[in-house]
Amino acid sequence: MLSGDMAKPLLTCQNADGDLSSPASVGTAIGILGSGDFARSLATRLVDSGFKVIVGSRNPKRSMNLFPSSAEVMPQSDAVKKAEVIFVAVFRDHYTTLCELTDLLVGKILVDVSNNTEINHHKESNAEYLASLFPQCTIVKGFNVISAWTLQCGPRDGNKQVLISCDKQEAKAAVGAIARTMGFVPVDMGSLCAAREIENVPLRLLPFWRIPFLLALSLFICFYIYNFIRSVLHPFLMEHKNKFYKIPIELVNVTLPCVAYVMLSLVYLPGVLAAFFQLYYGTKYRRFPDWLDQWLQHRKQIGLVSFFCAAMHAVYSLCLPMRRSSRYLLLNDAFKQITAGKDNAWVDEEVWRMEVYVSFGIIALGLLSLLAVTSLPSIGNALNWREFSFIQSKLGFAALLVSTLHTLTFGWRRAFDGTQYKFYLPPTYTLTLLVPCAIILAKVVLFMPCVSRKLLRIRRGWEKGKCAQFTLSNARNPSYEYSHGEGTSIV
Amino acid sequence: MLSGDMAKPLLTCQNADGDLSSPASVGTAIGILGSGDFARSLATRLVDSGFKVIVGSRNPKRSMNLFPSSAEVMPQSDAVKKAEVIFVAVFRDHYTTLCELTDLLVGKILVDVSNNTEINHHKESNAEYLASLFPQCTIVKGFNVISAWTLQCGPRDGNKQVLISCDKQEAKAAVGAIARTMGFVPVDMGSLCAAREIENVPLRLLPFWRIPFLLALSLFICFYIYNFIRSVLHPFLMEHKNKFYKIPIELVNVTLPCVAYVMLSLVYLPGVLAAFFQLYYGTKYRRFPDWLDQWLQHRKQIGLVSFFCAAMHAVYSLCLPMRRSSRYLLLNDAFKQITAGKDNAWVDEEVWRMEVYVSFGIIALGLLSLLAVTSLPSIGNALNWREFSFIQSKLGFAALLVSTLHTLTFGWRRAFDGTQYKFYLPPTYTLTLLVPCAIILAKVVLFMPCVSRKLLRIRRGWEKGKCAQFTLSNARNPSYEYSHGEGTSIV
Amino acid sequence: MLSGDMAKPLLTCQNADGDLSSPASVGTAIGILGSGDFARSLATRLVDSGFKVIVGSRNPKRSMNLFPSSAEVMPQSDAVKKAEVIFVAVFRDHYTTLCELTDLLVGKILVDVSNNTEINHHKESNAEYLASLFPQCTIVKGFNVISAWTLQCGPRDGNKQVLISCDKQEAKAAVGAIARTMGFVPVDMGSLCAAREIENVPLRLLPFWRIPFLLALSLFICFYIYNFIRSVLHPFLMEHKNKFYKIPIELVNVTLPCVAYVMLSLVYLPGVLAAFFQLYYGTKYRRFPDWLDQWLQHRKQIGLVSFFCAAMHAVYSLCLPMRRSSRYLLLNDAFKQITAGKDNAWVDEEVWRMEVYVSFGIIALGLLSLLAVTSLPSIGNALNWREFSFIQSKLGFAALLVSTLHTLTFGWRRAFDGTQYKFYLPPTYTLTLLVPCAIILAKVVLFMPCVSRKLLRIRRGWEKGKCAQFTLSNARNPSYEYSHGEGTSIV
Structure with a gap:
């Protein structure tokens, strides 16, 4: 009591x-x-x-x-x-x-x-x-x-x-x-x-996912049609070859990496734009235009959609050799080789190209999975700001670099091969390289000592045309480049 | 101080x-x-x-x-x-x-x-x-x-x-x-x-996982024995062919999707039963029988076990072409083709069947992974009710549909082929189709305007034989069909 | 108002x-x-x-x-x-x-x-x-x-x-x-x-990950060089065969499982050492030496790095049959078989070996994924102590056992085959077996009734040379073997 x-x-x-x-x-x-x-x-x-x-x-x-x-x-x-x-x-x-x-x-x-x-x-x-x-x-x-x-x-x-x-x-x-x-x-x-x-x-129904999803969907449709014209329609019209069996798997499998790669570059583009914006206006206190602000806030979702496409691309690729079509083509190749009496099918360049690009692909997927895992709220919340920005910015950019190498080694010399320009359309991979290469170039510029020093000063509160303010902001005030999204972002 | x-x-x-x-x-x-x-x-x-x-x-x-x-x-x-x-x-x-x-x-x-x-x-x-x-x-x-x-x-x-x-x-x-x-x-x-x-x-030792685990285990054992009889024992007894090498991988790989598919349908069955229960008694205030209640509460775990089996099935399938057995069979086929002088091994129907069912399989796996990820507590907690029910109910049902298409295209016309009935046992896939098809049919019935309207009224508090009550329950009171489990459910 | x-x-x-x-x-x-x-x-x-x-x-x-x-x-x-x-x-x-x-x-x-x-x-x-x-x-x-x-x-x-x-x-x-x-x-x-x-x-920058990461990196480099000497350098120097194409994928793929397997055994080694330490001193109140303490606290991270390597090994393995090199080798084999007039390539022992070790590999990967998922903070926090230790200790040890079986069946009889000792170097898999087999042996010793009973008494507070104390510590005081790390550990 x-x-x-x-x-x-x-x-x-x-x-x-x-x-x-x-x-x-x-x-x-x-x-x-x-x-x-x-x-x-x-x-x-x-x-x-x-x-x-x-x-x-x-x-x-x-x-x-x-x-x-x-x-x-x-x-x-x-x-x-x-x-x-x-x-x-x-x-x-x-x-x-x-x-x-x-x-x-x-x-x-x-x-x-x-x-x-x-x-x-x-x-x-x-x-x-x-x-x-x-x-x-x-x-x-x-x-x-x-x-x-x-x-x-x-x-x-x-x-x-x-x-x-x-x-x-x-x-x-x-x-x-x-x-x-x-x-x-x-x-x-x-x-x-x-x-x-x-x-x-x-x-609300997943408001932050709408734009990234629609973006991925429209990219998918565009690239799919483009690939359909090049890989199915062109052989059908020009060479009367029936390649329609490629529709369910092979076409999807060449389209998915394009979407994944472009989406991944769109994760890093707004950060670069924001840096140039800050450099141009010489201050970090000027508000970004609304579209850039929106874009910065959707980076996590864009990145995760990109990862999903990359993972699906991996599964589709791994399924390729188990298919009947692959088996039949192999059997036919064996028949041709034997009737031609060629005892060695080995083409060293082809072997190296594939070993290298598959290898880059796996590494890129590994890096993207790490990024995706740290995007989980319960893991992201356990990271401090430095860890989070290291993973999302450094590892993420490494993933973009390795993906670029994957694309370049996959493409090899095909961009310079006239016969690859079906209906005058360039190989798909050349199209996807545009944005990522621009970003990598911009990052190189931003990394140059003169530019990076100025940017750092701006992000510590320095403003063009004003005297230096010593404010307690560094190390804790996430610079706008990386933090404008939510705390748990894939970038 | x-x-x-x-x-x-x-x-x-x-x-x-x-x-x-x-x-x-x-x-x-x-x-x-x-x-x-x-x-x-x-x-x-x-x-x-x-x-x-x-x-x-x-x-x-x-x-x-x-x-x-x-x-x-x-x-x-x-x-x-x-x-x-x-x-x-x-x-x-x-x-x-x-x-x-x-x-x-x-x-x-x-x-x-x-x-x-x-x-x-x-x-x-x-x-x-x-x-x-x-x-x-x-x-x-x-x-x-x-x-x-x-x-x-x-x-x-x-x-x-x-x-x-x-x-x-x-x-x-x-x-x-x-x-x-x-x-x-x-x-x-x-x-x-x-x-x-x-x-x-x-x-406690994972009390919610016991029933789903035992269910999956017994389904696995039954289907495994069934497949063993059809794929190993029958050729051995009838044709004196030694197919025992199939035991570690191939048999497991045909058994796992059966378990995954049946378990996935068992996630959606209790919701359908609950809806018919409510329609029959004309009220949502009557308690479900205990077994149905228990079942509704285990849906998340049943769904996750189903996803685990589906993911293992994917890994097993992807391993198929790397095996020695697959290589030897291919070499033997090449030998046969050449000695027969057949220059083209291509069978269009077989190619299309496989392209389509593999494609459906990958899509189903993609949908199931999204469901599994949103089952993580830290992600599920960040979703509002509408988002959660959209993912678990709409996407989940889409996964069931695509899995059904995967099964149907995999089976193709084998159900109507007498030679497939080894020891009078029908092909395994026909057995697994029973429950899912019943659920899809029931969903179609529940989706018909007359039925769905009545169900909606019941779930908003209307009761047979009572005058209408206007109570603040819609939009926030998770209807019994989907919410009877915990907040973070795969259904 | x-x-x-x-x-x-x-x-x-x-x-x-x-x-x-x-x-x-x-x-x-x-x-x-x-x-x-x-x-x-x-x-x-x-x-x-x-x-x-x-x-x-x-x-x-x-x-x-x-x-x-x-x-x-x-x-x-x-x-x-x-x-x-x-x-x-x-x-x-x-x-x-x-x-x-x-x-x-x-x-x-x-x-x-x-x-x-x-x-x-x-x-x-x-x-x-x-x-x-x-x-x-x-x-x-x-x-x-x-x-x-x-x-x-x-x-x-x-x-x-x-x-x-x-x-x-x-x-x-x-x-x-x-x-x-x-x-x-x-x-x-x-x-x-x-x-x-x-x-x-x-x-801080991921302080708990530094040691596991460096450990994995150095293991990777050592095993990679070892494998390079055995698989590339030896054929090049001794048989003038160019196997350099193996560098990007095949060598990585034989190195990764070694790292994963050794790291996994390093997760369980400190627990065994701690048990023997407690048995030797006859008390659980004596502090472990600092290095053991540190090791016990890093088990979760070591385990997750091991899982990452195992998952990458799986992806690399699944990529093997899609490569050009694999295709060319297969075509050449077909050519040889036909010119030799051999109608059946089947080698039963090889078939069985591969079916069995692939099968064990998949099961080990499945168990490790369960461990990795329960290492997520939001899931680990929802488990009680008994569940957590069941998953991390029982399931984890099962994963180690199955990995050992995977390694043994992969190696088969190669350890006893003199031609496998290139430059007198034993096959890699024999090296990796040392620690895990020692751990399994030690676990068997610790499992023997006389030893396990003494250990249990020590962990309940009994001390050598002191009278029994009845203290409220069992069932809730995580024994030092498993709990010395954080709550959410892979071990």
Whole structure:
């Protein structure tokens, strides 16, 4: 049994305040309006976290059985009187039904937990609409990113964030404390106008992946058609050879590395552009143009799509010798060799070319896998800034270099061979080399002492035409070249 | 030096209360009974977190050197007087030795940190046994899931959860606050009867993986025997051909995809059954039968085992052409072709069949790898519900579809070829097609407007024979079909 | 509107104290000295977290525009008067410029957020240097591991730790509370002398990977040269055969498995040594020699490097049949076979050898991938101790066993074939077998009942020559064999 003296401080210690009436205290009354799935799961979780839950229902008798037994279910007007913080678990369309409670709600904190069914469905966010209906209440947006399921199970994996926004710091802090007591991690998103963004969060469908995916898809289609014309259509029209069997595997396998290689170069291009931008304007404080900013922020995703294409290219390549077509061609070659009486098929140049380019390909894939693994949140978070930039920038650039060598040795002398220009179209690999070679050249320029020294000065805060400022920024302020994306980037 | 006015609030601010006697305050006295490894590590951690540690030992002089110097070691009877919260770091078998302290312990909070050596070793949990010995104390179960090693190092990765259960909210909150101050994440597991479950946690051996693993193993054995009879035994008995060399690789390679494919279909079967269950009873509030519930909760693991088998199948397949056997067969074919004077070995149908089924196989593997990657906790946690269900349900079903195409094109017309029915046994691939095709058919039925509309209504809370309820449940309440498992599921 | 009664407790509830003047309270004044990038980002984050920010600048007018509008910028002497906790965001070289504020700073908490540009650059840490300049202040080291970028964005992924050290618990707790309010996870690193270590954290470059990487590199070089002599140089000098085409792929492919296999055995060797050490001294409380301790702590990294080499070996092997050289050799073999009139190339022993060793290789790779996946922090953290040790110790040892079988069946009878001893050098695989076979033998010895029982007793706390102690250590105290590394280890 707890002694009387102990009871009080214990009662409050988890909730970080010295006043029992504060909403975060164990045993504090929390109101809920609504009786849907979310309301029920919320009530369960609040009860489990030690709060006293008061549910306001328009039909208390019917709702009674839906809620945990320790939650008190009563008419809405009674419920709102008993709690200072009230969760509004009602559809936006039914907010107006609460207007009869206006007088009782004065001064209360209303937590809007609602979601929409479409992104930017309404002109104003649900929370702002609620605020306009109840100007004398403090509206807090929050908990909408948590599912009823997570509420019911409890946040066992300890990673669930609750995005909260509110115009009043105190109310925000109060709801944040409730979230923390429930086991969630409150994240302050600023004032109530952020509610729009918060309401869009659960409706987002991989927003950062859209552009990289579409980019990869369009590159794939372009290169595929180009390769189809050169490898299938040209032999069919010119030499009446049926090479259509190449469509499912061989064409895909020459297209994938093009996509992977171009995408990989697009990961490093914006960094180079940003460096030249900074050199040109002589400052790091000038904002990049929006397209460059967007590009810098998508580098991780572009890099991972590039890795996926490279890995698929590896699998396709490894499948080549197991196919029937490869077997039949080999048998036919054996037949030809024997009928020709040639006892040695060996072509030294061909052997060396293939040994070398396959070798570079494997090394590039190995480097890209390391980059991909360090892009995993749980690994990236364990790296400090220096390690992260070493891996993503140094190793990543090494991967680009080795990929370039892979492409060059694969191409060998074909670019200078007139017969390779089917329909006057140059071999595909020559097209893909353009951007990467430009980047490598630019990196060489940026690496020259005179340029690199100036860039370093700019990134340490030096500005053209201003006197030197000694500010504590080096070593910790990620230079814009590498850090503009999220913390865990493939670049 | 801290000014006097500052000192007090600072002293308490991390511990969220305004009373210095509260257990979570820096400087508060915490008692420990016992002097084993765990007691020592606990003392070290408590001292490092700013608590005053008082160790009760039956032989204080001998124990003195084992504990950090700032911990006070004294006889048990003295120690228990000085602290309100006391960790009992003693074996269950020695609980009775504490009975002499009964009077001194009245009203104290005792934290039972003990573990058992076997699951459900004793009839009642250690904590409940302790509670029965000291009815006038408040018993809290906790910290048993933390190892002495983690205690000593401190929870650097910030992920370590402390499961806590207790019948009194205040005591639970107090111990939770201590855990939080020590850097752990307290998780409320409810009342003391949960101690049994908590004590079993450190003894569990991958409980969620047992059924999927055994399922995969038995499927593997059945299919392996079936394939052995068809591919090795039949040629040996009927044609006196020695194909036993197929045992280590080829037989495994035809068995693995069967297991992977059937397991993948078993991931989607329970969702379909659940949908029909809900349609039949016209409500989502009726509990599923236990077997279905269990099945729904194991989908992630079943899916990952399926992916592992599929990946192994890919590696085995890629190894095929490098083997001696493949080389010898090719050489023999070349010999036959030349002695027959056939200048072209090409069989167009065979070429197309293989190009197409290998291609589908690679695509299916690519889709499954995406699913497997998003099953990683650190990635799954970063997805919102819509993204998660898009990947696991839409992409996962696409993987099932492509796998079905892979199987169909692999099988081609063999199902209709009488010579393939060795010992009247149909080709293996026809057997594996049964469940997946049933699921695809059922999905088509569920996708029909009339059915899907009714299902949607049910999942939004509509019930047969009841008037419509407008509850805030859509968009956030994961429908039962997809969410009944944990948050990070492969389905 | 908040009622007056509600306002006060709400105001404080997130900050866990009952006094508004406490630094962690929303609205509390926090001082910042400096106006660089870090100071600005810090100010932004503090303002966003609800603190009142007072910036002390030597040129307030110029600095004004650099800070968020709600931060007050004023002369340094005014600023330090208004805050109890002051962040010193100034370079170490400029600490002395603050000496003019000495009188005003008496009793304040100064947070040193500085970093160095090199590891152990100065004899004493920046924080200790600051402490020597301001003996009447309390110096707290912290926030240096956070980048300006993370400060600006806010710790969205919820994983960012702030390492804090200070000689006074109260000041540490105060700064810890500020960090927590800002959304970071404060980690107590002990007294101020830990500042040196904390200042080195952002400068570290994968310290745990250096030794394993160098080890793998030197093993690779040695084995590569050895294989080069045996497979390329010997045929060239003795038989005048040009095998130089083997350099890029085939030689790498025979070298990688040697590195992988030896590294894998080095993961298990220290555990065996530790067991014999404990058996020899008859106690687990005697410290291991430093080299063994270091080795035990690097096992995870050694294991992952081993896995990387094994995976690369798999990719190289799978590439073998697609190469031109393999094609040409096959065509030449076909030519020879036909001119010799041999209708069957089949060699049963060769077929079986290859089927079996490839099969073991795939299984070993599968086991190693499982180990690698469970080494991911987000997965390792979800396992309890028993599961972790089952996977890393049991499955890992199984992988070592299967790798040994892979090596033995690959080698077959070549070790006993005199012609294989080129330049009297034994086949490479015989060299790699030494350590693993020794480990397997040692494990067999340790598994014998008499030895294993003694070892178990020692690991439960029994000591040679002392009476039995019954301490609560089993099942939770990871025995030194397996746990001495971090929680998430491949072993």
